[in-house]
Amino acid sequence: MIKTENLVFAYEDSADEVLSNINLNIEKGSFTAVLGHNGSGKSTLAKMFNAILLPSGGKAYVNGIDTSDEKRVFDIRRSAGMVFQNPDNQMVAAVVEDEVAFAPENLGVEPKEIRARVDECLKTVGMTKYAQSAPSKLSGGQKQRVAIASVLAMNPEILILDEPTAMLDPMGRKEVMRTVKRLNKEQGITVVLITHYMDEAAEADRVVVIDDGKIVTDGTPREVFSEVEKIKSLGLDVPQVTELAYKLRALGVNIPRDTITADEAFDALISVLGGEARD
Amino acid sequence: MFKDITIGQYIPGSSPLHKMYPALKIILTIAYIVVLFFLHKPLAYAAFFVFTAALILMSGISVKIILKGIRPMLWILIFTALINLFMTQGETVFSIPLWAFSINISREGIVLAATMTIRLLFLIVGASLLTLTTSPLQLTDGIEKLLKPLRPLKVPSYEIAMMMTIAIRFIPTLAEETDKIIKAQTARGADFETGNILRRAKAMVPILVPLFVSAFRRADELATAMEARCYNGGGKRTRMKETRMKKLDAAAIAVFLLCCGVLAVLEYAVKIGLP
Structure with a gap:
């Protein structure tokens, strides 16, 4: 689904590589957690999967499409939906259902079809009851579920979540994780979860640990976390x-x-x- | 302090006025004001009053709320009336002696002051009826529809509508943030309540600076989130809720034209005017 070949990224005015030589292959239908402490490059990596940032060197393929192919940028963004950290800063509309309709409206989907998708996606994340509410009246967990629904409305094959629970309370975190896991299990959506919560990473099929822009460990949660000393030496917890x-x-x-x-x-x-x- | 902030003064309802096509409602409100400035005869004004009263009755909004809308404009009303009263030249009715010279009140001045006050009153009532029966989102939709014909002239109608929606969406968020900043500054000994105006204005700086910084950060993140959902401005965007003209709107146009007809007859054909 997602493949990177010797991926390198550095900001234009800086010599430091944020990501260096990343080779990663994410299988269809898998649930991958990308772990790393602040500044490790994990969020930058997530932005590579959605063509928000383009590689400075090497290649990134999403669904077989090269992300540096400018003409297909919307195909990439449609098939790899992205949910961000701050629920308040990713909502456009003043009504929940309009928010979910935003992406299909951008894609030029027929109004009837949009309606159907909006109802379906709100149901999937369990927010049907709040379709007419203002986002500002929702809790953090509910806002993030709306954000997930608004991405699902594009019918993506991949869901990339960039620290979606970092600003939520424990209840909200549970809500979001339950929703994400269900999407992965029931709808077969490939999930890439960027996180620094170990308990969340433990729920994935695969954990990729990034430190200083490099992949340092890659394996099942069991394999990765059993090496307690190694994880701790990277400044992470188990x-x-x-x-x-x-x-x-x-x-x-x-x-x-x-x-x-x-x-x-x-x-x-x-x-x-x-x-x-x-x- | 900023809890439960209301945007505009929309009062939800299900009256025909609420259900009208927003763009048409805006046009008719403008037309209402234009017609108002064509009227001179008392009889025409009486008819206009009846039409306006009927509209208010139909909207289901209490007269009290509408009168409340007039209150902030009271000083402008008084000021306009006085200026017209004293500054209009014409046949003097009586004069107030004032030291060396005297202020003449003319007959024309009285008439003009009265008509201007009545016109402004109707204008405020008409405009409030629009904002009271139309939610900010509907207004945005209406403005977008009205600007659409200007698209070939490079007027970015979709973008303007999008900006307005985002602004509406972010008012509660930023209000909450302001509240938080004020509390944080107060906790560290900032004083916003005492001193003269200048001092209080200065005290606002430590609120505005972080607020602006955060607003820019939010804008940046929002732009990324919008791009991630394939936003590329107007063009081939579709809408889930396409507002359309309905029978009700056709009826509204018909009623409006009928009223205009009645007013025209009263204004120009009937020969009972001011003596």
Whole structure:
């Protein structure tokens, strides 16, 4: 779906490369999390997948289209929809349903078809009830769900989310993550989630860790997070559960090092405790 | 401080006036004002009053709210009346002696002051009826439709409409932000409430600077988000809610023309005017 070949990016007036030599291949229908701390280049990478920024060197392909092909920029943006961090700063319209209609209106879709898409997309993100509301009256999580719906209205194959939960409260984060996961599982939309929350990354199929513009680790959440020392040396954290497992292992408790969900930790701890009780 | 800010003075309703095609409503409001300035005879004004009263009744908006709209204009009304009263030359009715000279009040001055005041009153009522029955978004749509014929003259009608919609959308966001900044500055000892006007104006600077910086940042992010959703200005954009003229609008035009006819007869044909 998305492919980069020796991708390099540097801002024009600067010699420092924000991204250097990125080779990445994102499969159709996958859920990839891109992790990295502030300034690692992860948001810049996201903008490469949508032709908002163009590579200074190398190539980026979205759906087989070269992103530097100016004539097809709208094809790229349509097939790779992007949701941004600040929910307030990406809303154009003063009414929720007009917001969702914005993208298909830009694409010149027939009014009837737009209506159908708007209703469908609002239903998908569970915001039908708020179709007539003003965005300013919604909570952060609701605003981000509207933002997702407004991108879905383009019928994209890929959904790129650039730290969509960074400005939300825990409830809002859960709402958004649940919506994104459902879109990936039920509608087969390829998801690229840029984040610095480890718990969110743990829910992906694949985690790509970026540091200083380079890919440093790439694998399943289990593989990536089991290397606790490496992740910490990059200035990142591991999910809380993995951290707990890591610390318990250091104390000699027999718990798998690739524990990434609370349920797994629970089972592992029960079996450890049960085992000791039997002794 | 800025909670529940209302934009414009729209009062939701389901009257025929609310349902009219916004562009037509704007045109008819302008026509209403133009007609107003053609009238001179008291009888024509009486008929005009009846038509206006009927409109207000139809809109379902209370007279109180409409009169409220007049209040901020009161000083302009008084000022206009006085200027016309004192400055119009003509047949002197009586004069007020004032030291060396005297102020003459002319017959024409009284008539002119009265007509101007009545005209301005009707003008305010007509314009408020438009803004009271049309939401800002509908107004935007109306303005876009009206500017569309000027598109060949390079008038960016879609872009103007888009800018107005975005402005409407961002008023609550920026108001909230202003509130936050004021609170943050107050928490650090800023004083916005005491001192003379100059001092208070100066105190606004630490509010405006961060507000502007943030507005520019927002604009930048918004532009990126719009581009990401394939916005490229006007052109082949379609609309989900295409507003169209309906039977109601045709009826509105007919009623308006009929009223104009009645007014024309009263103004030009009937020979009962001022003596």
